[in-house]
Amino acid sequence: xxxxxxxxxxxxxxxxxxxxxxxxxxxxxxxxxMELKAKTEKLAGLLRQAARASNDLYExxxxxxxxxxxxxxxxxxxxxxxxxxxxxxxRLFTIxxxxxxxxxxxxxxxxxxxVSWLLRVSAPSDDRDDEYLGLPPIAANEPILCLIWEQVAKxxxxxxxxxxxxxxxxxxxxxxxxxxxxxxxxxxxxPPLLRVVKEGGNKEGQESAARAIGLLGRxxxxxxxxxxxxxxxxxxxxxxxxHMKIQAVVAWAVSELAExxxxxQDPFAQNNVIRMLxxxxxxxxxxxxxxxAITKQSMSLHSIVMANNSNxxxxxxxNSSSQVAHPASGNHQSMHNLVQTMAKNKAHNAxxxxxxxxxxxxxxxxxxxxNHQLSGASLKGREYEDPATKAEMKAMAARALxxxxxxxxxVCHSITESRALLCFAVLIEKGPEDVKRYSAYALMEITAVAxxxxxxxxxxxxxxxxxxxxxxxxxxRIIEKADDELLIPCIQSVGNLARTFRATETRLIEPxxxxxxxxxxxxxxxxxNALNKFACTENFLHVYHCKAIIDAxxxxxxxxxxxxxxxxxxxxxxxxxxxxxxxxxxxETLAQEEVxxxxxxxxxxxxxxxxxxxxxxxxxxxxxxxxxxxxxxxGFY
Numbered sequence: 133x134x135x136x137x138x139x140x141x142x143x144x145x146x147x148x149x150x151x152x153x154x155x156x157x158x159x160x161x162x163x164x165x166m167e168l169k170a171k172t173e174k175l176a177g178l179l180r181q182a183a184r185a186s187n188d189l190y191e192x193x194x195x196x197x198x199x200x201x202x203x204x205x206x207x208x209x210x211x212x213x214x215x216x217x218x219x220x221x222x223r224l225f226t227i228x229x230x231x232x233x234x235x236x237x238x239x240x241x242x243x244x245x246x247v248s249w250l251l252r253v254s255a256p257s258d259d260r261d262d263e264y265l266g267l268p269p270i271a272a273n274e275p276i277l278c279l280i281w282e283q284v285a286k287x288x289x290x291x292x293x294x295x296x297x298x299x300x301x302x303x304x305x306x307x308x309x310x311x312x313x314x315x316x317x318x319x320x321x322x323p324p325l326l327r328v329v330k331e332g333g334n335k336e337g338q339e340s341a342a343r344a345i346g347l348l349g350r351x352x353x354x355x356x357x358x359x360x361x362x363x364x365x366x367x368x369x370x371x372x373x374x375h376m377k378i379q380a381v382v383a384w385a386v387s388e389l390a391e392x393x394x395x396x397q398d399p400f401a402q403n404n405v406i407r408m409l410x411x412x413x414x415x416x417x418x419x420x421x422x423x424x425a426i427t428k429q430s431m432s433l434h435s436i437v438m439a440n441n442s443n444x445x446x447x448x449x450x451n452s453s454s455q456v457a458h459p460a461s462g463n464h465q466s467m468h469n470l471v472q473t474m475a476k477n478k479a480h481n482a483x484x485x486x487x488x489x490x491x492x493x494x495x496x497x498x499x500x501x502x503n504h505q506l507s508g509a510s511l512k513g514r515e516y517e518d519p520a521t522k523a524e525m526k527a528m529a530a531r532a533l534x535x536x537x538x539x540x541x542x543v544c545h546s547i548t549e550s551r552a553l554l555c556f557a558v559l560i561e562k563g564p565e566d567v568k569r570y571s572a573y574a575l576m577e578i579t580a581v582a583x584x585x586x587x588x589x590x591x592x593x594x595x596x597x598x599x600x601x602x603x604x605x606x607x608x609r610i611i612e613k614a615d616d617e618l619l620i621p622c623i624q625s626v627g628n629l630a631r632t633f634r635a636t637e638t639r640l641i642e643p644x645x646x647x648x649x650x651x652x653x654x655x656x657x658x659x660x661n662a663l664n665k666f667a668c669t670e671n672f673l674h675v676y677h678c679k680a681i682i683d684a685x686x687x688x689x690x691x692x693x694x695x696x697x698x699x700x701x702x703x704x705x706x707x708x709x710x711x712x713x714x715x716x717x718x719x720e721t722l723a724q725e726e727v728x729x730x731x732x733x734x735x736x737x738x739x740x741x742x743x744x745x746x747x748x749x750x751x752x753x754x755x756x757x758x759x760x761x762x763x764x765x766x767g768f769y
Contacts, residue, residue: 137186140198141179147205148176151212158215164233165212171240172208175201178247189254190288192319193281197250197270201243208236242269253285276312280305280319287324287341295328296337303340306347313348322348322361329382330366338378342370346385355393363389364396364403371408376517376525383409383528390535397540406536406546412529413555415514416522417563523564530559530570537577541588544581548592548599553578557602560610560618568618572610575603576621579628583665593632604629611643614651620658623647627662635676641666641684648689648705653698660693660704667711678715687712687725694730703743706734710746710753717756728757 155169179201182189214228249268271278279301286298302321305312316322321344328334328341345363349355370382386405389396400406514522533552536543547553556571563571582588593600603625610622626640633640647659663686666677681687686708693705712719713727722728731754734740741750 135186137189137191137194138183140194141183141186144198144202144205145176145179145183147202147209148172148179151205151209152176154209154212154216158212161215161228161233165215167237168208168212168233168240171237171244172205175205175240175244175247178244178251182247182251185251185254188256188289189250190281190285190320192284193250193253193268197243197246197268200270201247204236204239204243208240211236245269253282254289256289276305277315277319280312280315280321284316284319284321284324287321287328292334292337296334296340299325299328299337299340299344302344303347306344310350313350314354316344317348317354317357322358322363326362326366329370329378332374335375335378338370338374339381342367342378342381342385346381346388349385349389349392352393352395355389355396358389359393359396359399364399364405367400368403368405368408371405371412376514376521379412380521380525380528383412383525383532387528387532387535390532390538394539397536397538397543400536401540401543401546406533406543407550409529409532409536410547410550410552410555412525413533413559414551415526417526417555417558418551523567526559526563527566527570530556530567530574534570534574534577537574537581539577539581541581541585544578544585544588545591547574547578548588551599553592553597553599553603557599557606560606572618572621572625575607576625576628579625583628583631589629589632593629608640608643611640611647614643614647619655623655623658623662627658627665630662630665630677631671633666633673633677635673638676638680641677641680645681645684645686645689648686648693653701656693656697656701657704660690660701660708664704664708664711667708667715669711669714674711675715678712679719681708681712682716682719682721687721687727691725691727691730694734699739703740703746706740707745707749710749713753713757714749717753717760722757723761728754728761731757 151172152169155165155172158165182194211228211232246268249266267275267278271281283298283301283305286294290298302316302325306316325341325344329338329345332338345358349358367382367386371379374382386400386409390400517525533547537547553575556575559567559571560575578592582592607622607626610616610618611626613619616622623644626644641663644659644663647655651659663681665671667674667681671677690705690709690712693701694709697705709727709730713722713731716722731750734746734750735754740746
């Protein structure tokens, strides 16, 4: 940067020398030219001082101030050159307005003030003696720009305390106004903030700097610039080695950046951020085990459950590779007890001073990683953190995984191949409220990706996966409870997994059908959408699922919703009724409930018949029912 600054300063210094020389040669307006010369010499001295201090100068205000100074010197040079005219005729036809000298003199004074401020603001903190820097003339029309320059300069040259205060100031500016946030990025505020986060020395400063970065990423363009500044490796290092309070803020910042610009998901994943977040999620939740770090002294949960279930008839894989066999309640209880036992063993090992295993295992890219390296130095002593900090760390880790997983197959594979799913299951049941909520939303996003990606479905939710079973048990528990704030994301997750269930797995159908009965429109809407994913033609087992919906009393509820439900619920309810009529038109229940009359009524409702999702289904469903049901038994609505 010093070379760039010297290059910027070279021309205005030359211009200042030309002005001085031309002023000495002036033939007219000598007194005015001498005043300009005096101010130009003072300005030239400051410019040369700036050139000598180029290593310390803050580039952004330097460019703005020197550009303005160069323009002022250009005008001054043009003015004094006119005063060198020899001869009466030249002087007669050289017109110089009376205000020109006064205006140029004022501009030179402003440039002197600007360069003086630049030298003061760029000076090391020990050389400033806490003097008030004031506002440079260049910032008269935009004082906030000067404030940003001053705070960013402190991040570069200030003491630890000054850098911490500057980071707090930038947090306040970024939180107050989107435009201020953009100015901070444009004026080069991100690199010194990252340096404060990375170098440490002051926890408050690190925390404020990380929070500022999270607040600055409010749109895709801003996040792109932050990522290009090197935020991913810096945040990964903090998540591995930093203090837990700072790690929690960094995890929150990751979630903010991923939310506002999904394209940054992959760079974070490539810097092992996913692995670090899962490590924090697993801490004091389940025993440390995963594809990344498996201790040699104990079998993994997956291996133990596989051994326990090897002879169970209900664990035989379905003939469709995408169908999942889910555990009976007894097996869930044994799995739950196993998780608790392993957690107790982990605590016992920690108390007895059991060290980390240092055997290497290949990661997803085939690189050997040690258990110590994966866990990170931050594991040491983190059990002594206060419970509030631990809870905040888990909440922010879950929030970050939620945002990173959204719509990203690669990230979802990384999450599900680790111990994260089992962590989510345990935390949804027993975690603090924020942790429960973010874990549920993370599962919702992972299952949404799995719904569209068969490889992820088979790998993450395969029949022998204890993590998938634990997740399903928690989803089922919340749906059966039906009064939890996690209800909607859990319904969505079950719907997303509809294509993974066996024909005999009907436990989830009945609680979903019950949610259709006089519930809030939002809940009914999500329940109908989930049931549609069970009943749609694309689901290999749609016939079995449609029968289960009818057996659970779904026809009666759907008829009520089609007739009397709000439009947001009415349309998917009619779609589901059409699927059921298409797949099991010979159902006696459909005849008794007079579903055919409902379909005939719907064909006469323009907003229903012309709905794109209903239009291709309704005529065919009506036709199928007419084939199987007696016309004599029909009435008219």
